Amino acid sequence: KQEVTQIPAALSVPEGENLVLNCSFTDSAIYNLQWFRQDPGKGLTSLLLIQSSQREQTSGRLNASLDKSSGRSTLYIAASQPGDSATYLCAVRSGGSQGNLIFGKGTKLSVKP
């Protein structure tokens, strides 16, 4: 059974810092991995999707890496801003394109001005 763990559970940083969020999964046979952002009481916004054959994806100040063999992914946020404050969720999809998403509990990020 696939399990997804995110560390740390919460993180508070001053504005401008670069930071790394970690995600690990127990079964390396994944189809893809996705990072989402969730604002309080809101739904999910997809940030980056990495296919199992890829090593990383970049979008603006965000960079996500994937090491499938070790069951790890990191989300790197450069030059953090107060608007980046949210909960970041990691989810893996196994069993092909129709497989279900398995989510981690998330990392709650707070960027102080």
Added chain:
Amino acid sequence: GAVVSQHPSWVICKSGTSVKIECRSLDFQATTMFWYRQFPKQSLMLMATSNEGSKATYEQGVEKDKFLINHASLTLSTLTVTSAHPEDSSFYICSASVDSGTQETQYFGPGTRLLVL
């Protein structure tokens, strides 16, 4: 981009009553819709998957007679929590998928917060 809406955004009800939550894909036809539940500080847990016109597939441990899912069209799915109890209080999020042919893309709604008194 594709938009998924949910209604209501929050609801408070008395124990024993039923609550219906709607999920709509506004600008696309969804092949599949998913219902998730999220308790505080916990991960999203998939409750059920439904395809238009067919019965929903429920995850292990989710009571299908308590959480009724109707997927009558390609743009609308409803989740009815029957005989709600305080332990059903949670954040319910729906998701709609568009099968692009190469990978399944899911778009998430804003969620519905349910409080059962």
